[in-house]
Amino acid sequence: GLAIAQEYSKAQNFDATTVTSSSNVLAWDVSANQVTSVTTSETISSITHSNQVDGGVYILRIIQGSTGYAVGGWASTFEFASGATSVSGTNSEHILVFLSDGTRLLEIGRSTNLAA
Numbered sequence: 001g002l003a004i005a006q007e008y009s010k011a012q013n014f015d016a017t018t019v020t021s022s023s024n025v026l027a028w029d030v031s032a033n034q035v036t037s038v039t040t041s042e043t044i045s046s047i048t049h050s051n052q053v054d055g056g057v058y059i060l061r062i063i064q065g066s067t068g069y070a071v072g073g074w075a076s077t078f079e080f081a082s083g084a085t086s087v088s089g090t091n092s093e094h095i096l097v098f099l100s101d102g103t104r105l106l107e108i109g110r111s112t113n114l115a116a
Contacts, residue, residue, distance in 0.1 A: 022034055026071075030058045037061035040069035048075045054102035062087050062094040075079075080107045091116045 017033045019026065020029035024045045026038060031051035036081065038044075040062065062071055078084070078098070087094045093116050097109035 001061050028058075028060065030056065030105075035061075037063055037083070039065065040067070040071060043069045044071045045059075045073040046075070047071070047078070049077065049105055052100040052102065052105060054100060056100045058094045058098045058105060062093050062096070064089055064091050064094075065116065068092075077104045077105070080092040081110070085110065085112070086098045087112070090114055098105060102110065 014035045015051035017036045019028060019033055019036050019038050021038060021040070021042060021044045024043055026044050026047045028036070028047065028049045029051050030049050031053075034056070037057070038060070045082060049058075059065045064071075064087070071087035071094075072084070074080075074084050079116070085094075085096070092112075093114040095109075095114070096107060099108045
């Protein structure tokens, strides 16, 4: 059963997915997109999340091309270690890692302005 400790002989991971914004909103269903990326095609002024579970870890990778659309406007249920992050720049990537308490997504890691 699943109630006993297991060992793997190969590395395990979540399938990486992609999400898109629509009308300047990114609605992130974390149950279907636990590790996901968005390539900005417009300014994203609102980011929301849904279907998180307590103890779940979620990763959002934001990829900005040469146009450098801005990303900001995080829902109040995102909690950041050093204040909400506004993402901008060109030809860069930003990786944000969150832990859920069942309601909020709490930032536990951030790498910003990586070369795209």
